Amino acid sequence: MPTPLKPGAMDDDRYDRSKRVPWLDIESISMARVLMVGAGAIGNEVAKDLVLSGFRKITIVDMDHVVGSNLNRCLFFTEDHVNRRAYKSETIAEGLTRLSHEAEPLAVTRRIEDTDRSVFNDHEIVLGCLDNIAARLHVNSHSYAAGKAYIDGGMDGLVGKVMVSFPPSGACLQCGMNKSHAKVAALRFSCTGKDVVFHEPRLAAEITTTSVISAVMVREALKIVSGKTDLLLSNAFYYDGQRNVSEEIEVPLDPGCPVHSRRD
Amino acid sequence: MRKPFNLAFCPVLAVVFLVLRIKVKNAETGAAVEMELENENTIDEVIESAATFWSKDMGAYVLRKGKKVLRGGSSLSDAGIRAEDVLELIPDPEGG
Numbered sequence A: 001m002p003t004p005l006k007p008g009a010m011d012d013d014r015y016d017r018s019k020r021v022p023w024l025d026i027e028s029i030s031m032a033r034v035l036m037v038g039a040g041a042i043g044n045e046v047a048k049d050l051v052l053s054g055f056r057k058i059t060i061v062d063m064d065h066v067v068g069s070n071l072n073r074c075l076f077f078t079e080d081h082v083n084r085r086a087y088k089s090e091t092i093a094e095g096l097t098r099l100s101h102e103a104e105p106l107a108v109t110r111r112i113e114d115t116d117r118s119v120f121n122d123h124e125i126v127l128g129c130l131d132n133i134a135a136r137l138h139v140n141s142h143s144y145a146a147g148k149a150y151i152d153g154g155m156d157g158l159v160g161k162v163m164v165s166f167p168p169s170g171a172c173l174q175c176g177m178n179k180s181h182a183k184v185a186a187l188r189f190s191c192t193g194k195d196v197v198f199h200e201p202r203l204a205a206e207i208t209t210t211s212v213i214s215a216v217m218v219r220e221a222l223k224i225v226s227g228k229t230d231l232l233l234s235n236a237f238y239y240d241g242q243r244n245v246s247e248e249i250e251v252p253l254d255p256g257c258p259v260h261s262r263r264d
Numbered sequence B: 001m002r003k004p005f006n007l008a009f010c011p012v013l014a015v016v017f018l019v020l021r022i023k024v025k026n027a028e029t030g031a032a033v034e035m036e037l038e039n040e041n042t043i044d045e046v047i048e049s050a051a052t053f054w055s056k057d058m059g060a061y062v063l064r065k066g067k068k069v070l071r072g073g074s075s076l077s078d079a080g081i082r083a084e085d086v087l088e089l090i091p092d093p094e095g096g
């Protein structure tokens, strides 16, 4: 039996205004399982947007601790988290439950490379909120092999990029990479002959670019879950925050890309 | 006008092989440089030369022609690059 109409009821419904967007499928959004890899600045914003959009089941994978320099752009991190070296994934998960009692976040305090690959099969969408190319390549290939949509976001200062890989069609993240990416990835783990040195560049980062890139990522996730895949970014979305302009640039599928041959 | 940045290093070879003159723009600054290349040069080589020329920080870059990202391993001829083409070097941001 339909619920009887009560005056003012629409103002009690958390998702009333979302439901006024015709194609948003709130029911499917609430059921979808989302894997969020990386809990830095983009991770904070993506997590917030996911929960406010109605996503509930969110797995957050990250092994880092909160540090002071995160505080210029991370909604859920405070000085208290810095002082007690809180895990980023756990801190975001706690923050999400404060944001909505319906949220069911799960924090995994491990590197994605050390996490069982079945995690990719257990989720419908993978959101890459990462800060290095090696981890991106790992998540890209495992998402593709599991047949899951991978939405990757990256930024440097006022520049940002979002790419959606939607297997089995179209290019993946690796299709758009070249030797300069390989060089950066190799530098990250440089071998001194004695030891492997972990090189972590300090890139420019601030909240406004983070917000734009994260919002575009979550918008793409909403399209997938709501069955609006015809509206998906089929290519890379580039954002130049200096001029506040954006454009979509085609990334052709690379027939030599190992990710596709692995799946075939 | 600035002297073109020359990847076809040897002037004798430049006569034997077809030399292609293109322009590469720096998306971050708006600057542009002319390059002399051979059809067999790769997109990876153009990216590395342009990034070095502009003393770019170690980082990932892609080269685009119009609305399309060019594949790193492709030769200029395979990528359909012609004389007078204008390509743009854009950063591929890594941070999160």
Ligand SMILES: [Zn+2]
Binding pocket: A171, A172, A173, A174, A175, A176, A254, A257, A258, A259, A260
């Ligand atoms: Zn690929």
